[in-house]
Amino acid sequence: MDNHLTFWAYLIYLPIVSALTYYVAWMLFKNGKIFMLDIFHGKEDIADSTNKLFETGFYLINMGYALVILRIYYQINSGQALIETLSGKIGGFAIYLGISLFFMLFLFLRGRKLSRMNAAQRTEPAEYPSSMPLG
Amino acid sequence: MSYNVTAYLIYGLLTYWIAVRTGWIFYRNGIHFIRAEIRDEAVATSINNLLLGCYYLTNLGYITLQIWHWAFIPNFQTMLESLSQKAGFIILLLGVLHAFNMSVIYWLGKRNFHHF
Numbered sequence: 001m002d003n004h005l006t007f008w009a010y011l012i013y014l015p016i017v018s019a020l021t022y023y024v025a026w027m028l029f030k031n032g033k034i035f036m037l038d039i040f041h042g043k044e045d046i047a048d049s050t051n052k053l054f055e056t057g058f059y060l061i062n063m064g065y066a067l068v069i070l071r072i073y074y075q076i077n078s079g080q081a082l083i084e085t086l087s088g089k090i091g092g093f094a095i096y097l098g099i100s101l102f103f104m105l106f107l108f109l110r111g112r113k114l115s116r117m118n119a120a121q122r123t124e125p126a127e128y129p130s131s132m133p134l135g
Numbered sequence: 136m137s138y139n140v141t142a143y144l145i146y147g148l149l150t151y152w153i154a155v156r157t158g159w160i161f162y163r164n165g166i167h168f169i170r171a172e173i174r175d176e177a178v179a180t181s182i183n184n185l186l187l188g189c190y191y192l193t194n195l196g197y198i199t200l201q202i203w204h205w206a207f208i209p210n211f212q213t214m215l216e217s218l219s220q221k222a223g224f225i226i227l228l229l230g231v232l233h234a235f236n237m238s239v240i241y242w243l244g245k246r247n248f249h250h251f
Contacts, residue, residue, distance in 0.1 A: 067223025
């Protein structure tokens, strides 16, 4: 009944993973503002909103995933096993975080490209056209 | 107080706080997208209010429903495990729903006004 090393593994895992997520999100969305202003042709309010919404979604998905994969299914009974298990968990999560960062960057770049193509096709200045409203 | 009841308390406070805060962020930032679709300011505001109500009812209801089938918790470590599993699932679900909503906004925007 000495499960307490598993418990220590959780206590080490949680702060590292939250700090990693926080840092990546902070870095991405500090730089994402420029992309958003480009995509929405300099409209400050909608650019800010989109940036905030993306940031919230990024936090939710990554923190949720970090919590879901927390559980360690076998006994840890030595310091060596603790280090090995933690390196597997944290390394795997870091790779996942890197892939999702790449995916966000891809979305930003694609949005920017589409926005530029649209702007090139259009002659009038960017504003909401009076096409059929939904409501 | 048993471990189960402690876990319910922590789970309830944590996930309710996250869901309410997230809903508030969506409410404040989503109004620009509704305004872009619907010109009438009063209609846009009331749609936004109704959406916030729907969000709170469905998500808080689902969070509360999760307590129903919670397994027995014998010790502190198990409590941490099942808490993180349940809360993590809720947070991940909120994130996935949010990603879906963003893609709907993107799709609507592409269809109605060539804005992107």
